[in-house]
Amino acid sequence: MIPRGRPTLDIDEVAARAGVSVSTFGRRHRAAFAAAVKPLPGSSRPLLYDAAQVDAHLSGKPVPALPKTPHPEDLLTDTETGAVVGVSASTIRADAATGRMDPGIERHGRRWWTRAAAEAEAARPSQYKGRTPGAKDKTVRARRPDHRVTEVATELKSADAGQRGPVTVDELADLYEVSTRTAERLMAKARAVLRSGTGGAA
Incomplete structure (x- = not known):
């Protein structure tokens, strides 16, 4: 979760803030940093840190606490949003990609949803909202387009236009x-989408 209005940094940006390379930061500063500044709850790939906490640590000041009171404009991960709505993270991503719910916003290479959007989705009139976490029913469901294919196609198109580097399998x-x-x-599949010119998922 990213608290409302809080700037965030990944580890590359933390190292830049400290004025050193990532490798140097890892060797000389990572242990002390990890002991003083914790990643934001739920963040991963990449881990994110509160900029105010990072700056305080780097300047030798006490690290301030994060806000404890939930706010409608807090940003939640797909997993955290799913916990509010009562469905799996994959359902949140799929519903956002197909327009069934708020599309969220992109930050640090992943998508986030406001707490308000998650609570609005949870409050929708009773209807099937997707597979609940841990559900064991075997009912055959209509296959939804894979939102990942559309996202990858977009990145490939940007790479072809010179707006980003090559898209790699490892990435x-x-x-x-x-x-x-x-x-x-x-x-x-994404390349097939681009060749077909449909813009949809295969």
């Missing part, structure tokens, strides 16, 4: 927490 495997084989399939 996709890390982003979606899948095997390299699955990442290769996602990239192949």
